[in-house]
Amino acid sequence: MTDHPTFSASATREPERTSGRFVVTFRDDDVAKGMATLAKRAAIRSLPSAADFTDSALDMTQLSAAGGAVFPTLGVAVVTLDDDALSSLMAAHSDDADGAILDIEPERMFYALTDDAGLSLAYLQGYRDAADNLYERARASVDAATAAAASGFFDDAQSTWGLKATRAVNSQRTGSAIKLAVLDTGFDLQHPDFRGRRIVTASFVSGQTVQDGHGHGTHCIGTSCGSTDGSGRRYGVAQKATIHAGKVLADNGSGSTSGILAGMEWAINSGCQVISMSLGNTVSTPSTAYEKIGQRALQKRCLIIAAAGNHRPGTVGQPANSPSILAVGAVDSQMRLASFSCGSGNAGGANVDLVGPGVAVYSSTKLPTRYASWNGTSMATPHVAGVAALWAQTSAANRGAALWQLLTARALRLPLAARDVGVGLVQSPPT
Amino acid sequence: MDEAQVQSVIVTIDDAHLADIQSVAHRLGAAGLQVSRVMSTIGIIAGRAPASSIAHLKAVRGVLEIEADREMHAFGGAE
Structure with missing residues (x-):
């Protein structure tokens, strides 16, 4: 016809x-x-x-x-x-x-x-x-987040500003059944806020146990996996994630790459879905080792998240400058770029992927100090890792590269240069 | 070239030899690497070797790259 x-x-x-x-x-x-x-x-x-x-x-x-x-x-x-x-x-x-x-x-x-x-x-x-209603609610949620971001966030009796900015306080997710590794200076196993929590530990620093003699590791674990302080103020994102505390940095805050890699091997073999690394150096060219490990981790459905670095105007250092490792910059509570937060480098993949709260971040630290407000892309990174655990809890499909994609797709756009903040501020699952 | 100048190195194994990382470790050992740790999941061998042997080690079958074992630092602290 x-x-x-x-x-x-x-x-x-x-x-x-x-x-x-x-x-x-x-x-x-x-x-x-x-x-x-x-x-x-x-x-x-x-x-x-x-x-x-x-x-x-x-x-x-x-x-x-x-x-x-x-x-x-x-x-x-x-x-x-x-x-x-x-x-x-x-x-x-x-x-x-x-x-x-x-x-x-x-x-x-x-x-x-x-x-x-x-x-x-x-x-x-x-x-x-119904479709209009869903659309309006989604838009209202984004509008609310954008409006809130514009007016800034504050610590109050209930929670830290970072948990509000990342909307962790709005999410029902806890990171339950998700294994989150923090590779750092270890953890203060005596900290009262973590009594009853399941904590898997290992030390890759010769001559030192996992016990945190620095405070940095306890601070990062507090942000990513902690809950509330003695007064009820919440400072932790994934409150029920299984904590894997790997000591790869000595009590002086430094560590060899071989120890860090051993910690990564341990975390992946332990089945951790998320690895948080608030560490690095100032070398702007990516390392083959870290890049390959990032790829192999993603293949094993594990996402590695690392701090962009605090040496601005220097650019993202190792290991965060590996294309296969998610690089996290820092913003303050008024959604300004942290003055120290490294921008994207020129090497392929050496860019800041997104940002998290990284200025005046209140969290746990080693006894007897117990709590401290610290600055650093180190503090932004565990916010992102904790939020990653929340997203990982929403579906078994949200692992590895899919989890990466989700984190960047759902980030809140910020009126700041992409080379400094990537796609924007990490955001928790809405439910 | 000072043979005594031993340095810590990180050896990245190529994808094709991941499953056979122990053989690569043996070949590296024979070529002068003092193997300290074999990490089969991430495909990395850590060890120590004289600076003069690095080029030789890089030629070992299954080796993608050899890099210095760099020190890393915590990226945060008090206000």
Whole structure:
């Protein structure tokens, strides 16, 4: 049947021409503007509105009797148009690409759904309303986060500013059943806030146990996996994650790469889904070893997250400058870039991927000090690692590269240079 | 070139030899690497070797790269 066009519009328009009704879709759902155009071009002045009927249940008989109807929620009108009115409206539509009329289609499109699929207009409207509602809620959530970010965050009796900024306090997720490794100066096993927590430990520093003689490791574990302080202020993101405390930095805060790699091997073999490394150097060229390990970890569904570095104006150092390792910069509570936070380097993949709270970060530290507010991309990194654990809890599919993608896709965009903040501020799962 | 100038090195094993990392470790040992740790999951061998032997070690089958064992530091602290 080569003499028949194969696209459906022309083939189906024939029987509809007799009814003469058309679905006019208004641009941006702007009903008032659309109706004004209908009045001007097609002399259509009054149409019943679906909004005036109970539950918007305007039926087809009423629509027929009135010669059409407007559906404010749908942003469309169904109208009867004679040939002149149609021509006039089509002309208006094609003359003004940005006009009030987005599209004009034969009414059949509407009936096809109503008749063939058994979907009533009321049903469709309900569907549309539900979709609108979801969209509005999602937008409101993003708007709220953006607005909150613009006005800044503060520590209060309930929680730290970082947990608010990352919306960890808004999430029901706890990181339960997720294993999160923090490779650092170890952990103060005597800290009272962690009594009863399951903590797996190992030391890769010769001559030193996992016991944190520095405080840095306890601070990072507090942010990523801690809960609340003695007064009830929450400072930890993934409150029920299984903590894997690997000591790879000595009590003086430094460690060899061989010890760090041994810690990474241990964490991956232990089944950790997330590894947090608030450490590095100032070498701007990526290391083959760290890059390969990052790739191999991702293949084993493990995501490695590392601090970008504090040596601004220097750029991201090793190991965070490996393309396969997520690099984390730092912002303060007013959503300004931390003055020390390294920007992206020129080597491929040596960029800041996203940022976390990294200035005046309140968390646990070694006894007897117990708590401290510290600065550093070291403090931003465990925020991201904790949030990664929350996302990992939402689905077993959220591992490795998929988890990376999720973290960057859901980050809150910030009005700061991408070379400094990547895609923006890490955000927790909304539920 | 001072033979006595021994340094700590990180050897990255190529993907093709990951499953056979122990053999690579043996070859490296024969070529002068004092192997301290074989990490089969991440495909890394840590060890010590005279600076003069590095080029020789790099030529060992299964070796992707040899890098110095660099020191790393904690990236945060008090305000």
